[in-house]
Structure formats: structure tokens, C-alpha cells
Amino acid sequence: MASVWRCLSMSLLVAGVLWAQGLIVCGKCGREARAGDAVCRHCKEALPKPKADTPTAVEQPTAQADDKAEVGRLAAGIVEANVRLARELEAKQPELALCYYQNAMALMRLVPAGTFPDTVSEAILTGSARALSLVQRGTVPCKRCNGSGRYQLDLSKVDSSKGLKSVSGVPCPTCKGAGTLPGLKEVSKAKMQLLQGRTEFEQRQMVAGDVKVGRVLVPPALDKLLSNQQRALIMTGMPMPCRECQQTARQACTACRGSGWKPCDFEGCTQGVLKETRRTGARKERRLNEEAVKKCPRCDGLGEIPCPVCKGSGSVACSKCDGSGLAPRCTRCTGTGLMPCRRCKGTGDVKGAPCPECKGETQVLCPACRGEGAQSR
Ligand SMILES: [Zn+2]
Ligand SMILES: [Zn+2]
Ligand SMILES: [Zn+2]
Ligand SMILES: [Zn+2]
Ligand SMILES: [Zn+2]
Ligand SMILES: [Zn+2]
Ligand SMILES: [Zn+2]
Incomplete structure (x- = not known):
């Protein structure tokens, strides 16, 4: 195990801060805002101050302390197994490795601090970003x-x-x-690959007996121990893909129909060739021998130039998610996945006994997003 962590810790240079920082979410449109913004870039609504994205743990009564320790222990075991698989699969099936990294990332939220070295969370985040970029990588014809x-x-x-x-x-x-050059894979192909990876991940884990907690897959032994709060914690820790782009964060460029190229617009350029006619001499002579052929300087004779809209990549940021690749946060619970229990009005008890609705937890899963914290539809 130690070698896996050491190996992971070596790839920490890319800063993945998406799930590591406190989230700022627009209360009106539910989109995630950028740190430091005072108003939402979409709807100009005033933004709340940043808050930690992990709800603070309520002290459990001693009777539940054993459950909590067991949850932490089970979660740590799954994180280890998920990360090991992700590392193995990364080169050949990055789309599947991505799912294992993300599952590990979600379950890390149940692992007590100090269980793993501090660098592990960040390494999982980095691994996930790396797997996602491997899926997107492709070649374009030269x-x-x-x-x-x-x-x-x-x-x-x-x-x-x-x-x-x-x-x-x-x-x-x-x-x-x-004959080819490195580039980005066609958006439709990358989307397909990501969806296939997700399907294979679910199939593999369900064959192994796992159950779904939102998009997180866990063994039934862990599932039955989870409180509402712990459920919401892992569900909101799992990225919810943008419906349009499936985490690719891109859409095909309409200006060049995804090809990345446009006809050269240099004056006089015809398929990369400039025809210059010298004005000296008589008309008949000119036609015979003074038509000079020159390579167009803008397109270097290609007849086409990289599309200025997408800078030759063939794709632009997904307009649905603004290039985040993720579904918008749930506006009802502002992405926490939890709402105060109505039955006990958030007190946790009814007539002196633990509330049957929330089992004394004071909170229930948000009915709008079922605890996932994001708008999946
Ligand atoms: Zn907004
Ligand atoms: Zn070539
Ligand atoms: Zn040209
Ligand atoms: Zn383009
Ligand atoms: Zn999108
Ligand atoms: Zn919600
Ligand atoms: Zn209640």
C-alpha cells in the first residue's frame, strides 16, 4: 500500500481544487461561482460568502461511536481498493479509471483525518484529472x-x-x-467513451455486490451503516456530469463544424496559391509567360487556416456548464444534499423521542436532488 501512495504523491503538481475548497454557489441560478466574485456571472445575483462544502459533523452519541469508526474503517478500505484499480486501469481504460478515482474521492469524505497521509486526497484528485484528460486526448490528421x-x-x-x-x-x-498530430478527441467520441466507462464501472461493482448511494458504489455492509449526513457527504463528493458534455467540458465548434480548420481568407489566396499578374508588357505576352505562382504566406500553401473561433481545436467550452463539465448545483439545498427535517422542525425529536423521519439526525436528504447536491435533470 505504501508504494501506491508514494507513487500517487509524485504526481501532485497539477492543482485540483474543485472539491478541495469551499464552494460558492449562486442561490438564484445554482451555478458555481468563482472565488472572489461578488455577484454571479450568469444572473448578477449577489453571492454568499464562501463556506466549507463539508457539513460539520455533529457529535454522535456514544452508542453510535462504534458505527462511525466502522464506517471510517470500511471507507478507507474501499478508497485503497479503488485507487489501486484506478492506477492499474489508467493507461488502457482511462474512462474506467476515472470512475474509480471519483468513487475514491467521494468516499475519502468518510475516512477519518490521519488515516492516510495528507497528500492522498490531492493525489486522488490529480489522478482523476489526469484520467479525464487521457480520455480527451486524441489525434488529428496532419x-x-x-x-x-x-x-x-x-x-x-x-x-x-x-x-x-x-x-x-x-x-x-x-x-x-x-500522418497525425496530437490533439483533442472529437467531443462526441469522448462523451461516448466516458459513458461507456461509467457503465462498465457500475456493472463491475454491482457484480461484486455493491449498491448505489447516488452515483457512489459501496458494499451493502457500508450502506446499512450510513446516516443521512454521511450519505449526503459522499453523494455530493461525487461529480455529477453536465448533461450536455458528460464532463468533457467541450462542445463541437460550430464555426468550423468541429474540423478546426477554415478556408484561408488571405486576399487572392486560392487553395494556398497566390496568382500575381505583372502589369508590364502587352496583354498577350502577360498571359503567356508572366503569371507568377506564389505560396500564400498566411496559410503557407495549405489553403486553410486554423479556425479562429476554436483556435484550431475543433471544440469550444460547453455553453451549458460554462466549461466546468459539471451539472449545476441544486438550488434547494445549495449543493449540500441536506435539508432540515420537517417532521421535527430540525430539532431531532418528537414528543421526547427521536424523530422517526430523520432518526434524530435533524436533517434529511434534500428532496429536490435526493442528496446528490446537483441538478441531474
Ligand atoms: Zn446566478
Ligand atoms: Zn504530416
Ligand atoms: Zn492562404
Ligand atoms: Zn472552430
Ligand atoms: Zn457541459
Ligand atoms: Zn438539493
Ligand atoms: Zn426529524
Whole structure:
């Protein structure tokens, strides 16, 4: 186990602060605000001051102290198992590894402080971000060689003919002969892969006997010990994907239909070639021998330039979630997943006995989001 943590701790350079910091959520539209903002960027509503996203634990009566210790112990075991699997799967199935990292991240909220080294939470967060970026990574065809990987000889430099000739045996200098360049995977493909990863994760864990607590998968032994507060804690610790982009945070660029390229707009450029006509001499002579062919300087002879809207990537930030990749927070409970119990009016008892509705907890799962803290629909 120690080696797993050491290995994880090595990749802490990327700062993942999404779930680590106190959340600021707009009370009107439910969107997450940026730290330091006084008003919501969407609806201009005044924002509340930041608050910790983990509800403070209420001291349990001693009878429940054993349960709490057992919950912590079970959760720690699942976190270890999830992280080990995530590490194993990351290279080949990042979409599945992502689910295990996220499950571990959610359950870390039940693990008592001091159980693992301090760096573990951050390492899980980093691993999750890394897996998500691996899913998004893809290749795009090299424009310079049309995907052939071969050097394209400009024939106009050899003789008076136009066009390009593919030279075998000489690699394209742009893609080093690969025919493709690193880029982002098509949004639709990345979305599909993420959904497949989620399906496989659920199938694997349910075959193993796990049950769902929102989107978190846990063994029944843990499920039956959980209080409302603990349920909400793990459910809200699990990222709820944006319905439109499924955590890719992107949508296809409409300006270039997702290709990342647009026809070159340089004046006089026709498929990468500039035709210059010299005004000297008589008309007949000009037509015969003074039509100079020049490579367009803007597109370097390609005839196309990277789309200015998406900067050639083929995609832009998802407008539904503003590029966060996540569903908006629940406005009813402001993302905590909990609401005061109505039956006992938040006191925890009815006529001197523990409230049957909340079992004396004073809080129940938010009816709007079922404790998940986000708007899933
Ligand atoms: Zn708002
Ligand atoms: Zn190439
Ligand atoms: Zn051009
Ligand atoms: Zn574009
Ligand atoms: Zn989105
Ligand atoms: Zn809610
Ligand atoms: Zn109650």
C-alpha cells in the first residue's frame, strides 16, 4: 500500500481544487461561482460568502461511536481498493479509471483525518484529472501531408507545373511521418467513451455486490451503516456530469463544424496559391509567360487556416456548464444534499423521542436532488 501512495504523491503538481475548497454557489441560478466574485456571472445575483462544502459533523452519541469508526474503517478500505484499480486501469481504460478515482474521492469524505497521509486526497484528485484528460486526448490528421506522413514536394519549385507530389521515403517534417498530430478527441467520441466507462464501472461493482448511494458504489455492509449526513457527504463528493458534455467540458465548434480548420481568407489566396499578374508588357505576352505562382504566406500553401473561433481545436467550452463539465448545483439545498427535517422542525425529536423521519439526525436528504447536491435533470 505504501508504494501506491508514494507513487500517487509524485504526481501532485497539477492543482485540483474543485472539491478541495469551499464552494460558492449562486442561490438564484445554482451555478458555481468563482472565488472572489461578488455577484454571479450568469444572473448578477449577489453571492454568499464562501463556506466549507463539508457539513460539520455533529457529535454522535456514544452508542453510535462504534458505527462511525466502522464506517471510517470500511471507507478507507474501499478508497485503497479503488485507487489501486484506478492506477492499474489508467493507461488502457482511462474512462474506467476515472470512475474509480471519483468513487475514491467521494468516499475519502468518510475516512477519518490521519488515516492516510495528507497528500492522498490531492493525489486522488490529480489522478482523476489526469484520467479525464487521457480520455480527451486524441489525434488529428496532419494537414501538411494530408495524413500520408510523406514529404510533399512543391512541384512549382521544380518545373512550371503546379501542385504537390508525395515523396516516399522522406517523412513529413510537420508530423515526423506519423500522418497525425496530437490533439483533442472529437467531443462526441469522448462523451461516448466516458459513458461507456461509467457503465462498465457500475456493472463491475454491482457484480461484486455493491449498491448505489447516488452515483457512489459501496458494499451493502457500508450502506446499512450510513446516516443521512454521511450519505449526503459522499453523494455530493461525487461529480455529477453536465448533461450536455458528460464532463468533457467541450462542445463541437460550430464555426468550423468541429474540423478546426477554415478556408484561408488571405486576399487572392486560392487553395494556398497566390496568382500575381505583372502589369508590364502587352496583354498577350502577360498571359503567356508572366503569371507568377506564389505560396500564400498566411496559410503557407495549405489553403486553410486554423479556425479562429476554436483556435484550431475543433471544440469550444460547453455553453451549458460554462466549461466546468459539471451539472449545476441544486438550488434547494445549495449543493449540500441536506435539508432540515420537517417532521421535527430540525430539532431531532418528537414528543421526547427521536424523530422517526430523520432518526434524530435533524436533517434529511434534500428532496429536490435526493442528496446528490446537483441538478441531474
Ligand atoms: Zn446566478
Ligand atoms: Zn504530416
Ligand atoms: Zn492562404
Ligand atoms: Zn472552430
Ligand atoms: Zn457541459
Ligand atoms: Zn438539493
Ligand atoms: Zn426529524
